Amino acid sequence: MKVIEHYDKASEPLISFEIIPPKRGGSVSEVFESLDKIVKYNPPFIDVTYHAAESYFEELPDGTIKRHIKRKRPGTIGLCAAMKHKYGVDPVPHLICEGFTKEETEDALIELNYLGIDNVLAIRGDAPDDNVPRYKNGTYNEYAIDLVSQIQDMNDGKYLEDIVNAHETNFCVGVAGYPEKHFEAPNLDRDIARLKEKVDAGGDYIVTQMFFDNDAYFRFVDKCREAGIEVPIVPGLKVLTRERHLNFLPKFFHLNIPKALSEEVIADPDNAQNIGIEWSTQQCIELLEGGAPGIHFYVMGDPTPALDVIDKLPLGATVKKK
Structure with missing residues (x-):
């Protein structure tokens, strides 16, 4: 089932998750x-991240340097297929611009379509690794809107090459939103204008970057509605579990940690996970009372803190553990 159908049919807020594939060799x-x-918490869908190739350098015994290029976490499509058939949960594989040609993206979409996977999240991805060369004969999507447009073209039966009687796909397309604006955007209004372009190009719903200040989300939603964006806007949350998150998360995800949360963790770092769980619980309650269509948890490897939060929420039977 499509993500947008899950939201349309839901009688209460939905709780979804995002995980990462294992590292190569894992x-x-x-x-x-x-x-x-x-x-056990009956998620309607689970996102699976996608990762481009990275380069690293190895010093050989003779002192020369050899460059290696590989993807540290391959297997997104295979994991999505396994999830769908093992657990009966709708997977949402991420598709990214960086590191993949349009031809590779088309092949991935064909595979997903054959597997009966109805949903994708289209994002630009991290900044390109300048040490990973691009194929000379390849074409690339530069921005998320280009990727959304390619997916929508396939939904209309338009492939990169002219194909007679080409099969139309039917993907539901999620796009990313940034309550505190994308770090490259000059201001939030410009960022929302770009977001509207993605929605107008075929984005069916929005999942936000993680945040810890609900005011940022509510302000973001209001501005999106004022701009004419009517699709569901799902808040994405991560549970802060250790003191180093106070520096790591703002650095790599370009977000702000509220002063009250930061001070509480610094004062009692050994209790950081419990502090983070309580903060996230209050976030969820306020977001759901404020009309959010659900909560999307970035659990990455360990889902336990997020599940501890869910256990504290006044949710109905569809989210309670089986």
């Missing part, structure tokens, strides 16, 4: 252990 059993815990 076992999928570790992911399944997390999913075993997550599916």
Whole structure:
């Protein structure tokens, strides 16, 4: 089922999750252990991240330097297929611009379509690794709107090459939103204008970047509605679990940590996870009371803190553990 259909049919807020594939050489059993815990909470869908190739350098015994290029976390499509058939949960694979040609993206979409996967999240991805060369004969999507447009073209039966009687796909497309604005945008209004372009190009719903200040989300939603964006805007949350998150999360995700949360963690760093769980719980209650269509948890590897939050929420039977 499409994500947008889940929201249209929901009688109460939906709780969804985002996970990452195992590292190259890792076992999928570790992911399944997390999913075993997550599916007890009846998630309508689970996102799976996608990762471009990265480069790293190795010094050989003779002193020369050798460059290696590889994807540290391959397997997104395979994991989505396994999730769909093992757990019966709708997977939402991420598709990214950086590191993939349009041709590779088209191939991925064809595979997902054959697997009966109805949803994708279209994002630009991290800044390109300048040490990873682009194919000379390849074409690339530069921005998320270009990726959304390619997916919508396939939904209309338009492929990169002219194909007679081409099959139309039917993907539901999610796009990313930034309550505190994308770090490259000059201001929030310009960022929302770009977001509206993505929605107008075919985006069916919006999932936000993680945030810790609900005022940012509510202000963002108001501005989106004023701009004519009517699709669901789902708040994305991560539970702060350790003191180093106070520096790590703002640095890598370009977000702000409220002073009250920061001071509480600094004063009692050994209790950071419990502080983070309580903060996230209050965030969820306020967001749901304020009309958010659901909560999307960025759990990455360990879902336990997010599940602890859910256990504290006054949710109905559809979200309670089986």
